[in-house]
Amino acid sequence: MVKQSFPPILHFEATVLILGSLPGDRSIAHQQYYAHPQNRFWKVLFELAKEKFSTNYKKRIDLLYKNNIALWDVCATAVRQGSMDTAILHEQPNTIHAALEEYTLLKKVCFNGQKAQKLYDKYFQRLSQISYHTLPSTSPANAQFTLEKLVTAWSIVKDE
Numbered sequence: 001m002v003k004q005s006f007p008p009i010l011h012f013e014a015t016v017l018i019l020g021s022l023p024g025d026r027s028i029a030h031q032q033y034y035a036h037p038q039n040r041f042w043k044v045l046f047e048l049a050k051e052k053f054s055t056n057y058k059k060r061i062d063l064l065y066k067n068n069i070a071l072w073d074v075c076a077t078a079v080r081q082g083s084m085d086t087a088i089l090h091e092q093p094n095t096i097h098a099a100l101e102e103y104t105l106l107k108k109v110c111f112n113g114q115k116a117q118k119l120y121d122k123y124f125q126r127l128s129q130i131s132y133h134t135l136p137s138t139s140p141a142n143a144q145f146t147l148e149k150l151v152t153a154w155s156i157v158k159d160e
Contacts, residue, residue: 001079001080002078005073005075007040008071008072008099013087015105016069016106016108016157017072019073020034020071020089020113020116021085022073022075022080023073024090032057033060033071034138036140038140040150041138043134043147044147045060045069045154047147048157049063049067062101067158070099071083072085073094074105074119076091076093078091078092079145084141085139086115092123097127107129108131108132108157109133111126111133113136113137113138114134129144135157136153
């Protein structure tokens with residue numbers, strides 16, 4: 001089954017771009033980034049921003065804007081049975097380098113898990129003006145990381 005990513009959440013004040021691999025089935029069904037209730041992505045970001053957690057998607061997007069964070073996926077499309085990153089096949093990348101050129105304040109790319117990093121490195125050369133950071137996946141499949149450990153590892157998103 002061919003699956004498609006969402007449009008990026010990009011804005012000209014963003015300094016950090018978080019890249020996932022491809023939305024999971026729950027996210028696709030809800031048309032929202034990280035919609036699976038067990039995915040800890042939003043919990044981590046709210047914790048880092050020291051704000052009260054919200055399940056309201058508009059508040060989640062507002063959090064990104066307030067904290068100068070952009071969000072996208074490496075894959076524009078891919079064949080994938082289910083939601084596991086290990087099942088991604090025949091992927092086509094998004095135009096990430098074009099976004100990095102247009103949104104000139106972006107200076108940091110953070111990968112949500114190793115699969116996003118590996119896909120990026122498969123299709124793109126790293127740019128010298130960008131710092132790259134591979135972070136532990138917020139997926140519920142990454143059960144070895146507690147929320148507290150994720151917040152600590154992901155603190156690089158907020159570091160200037």
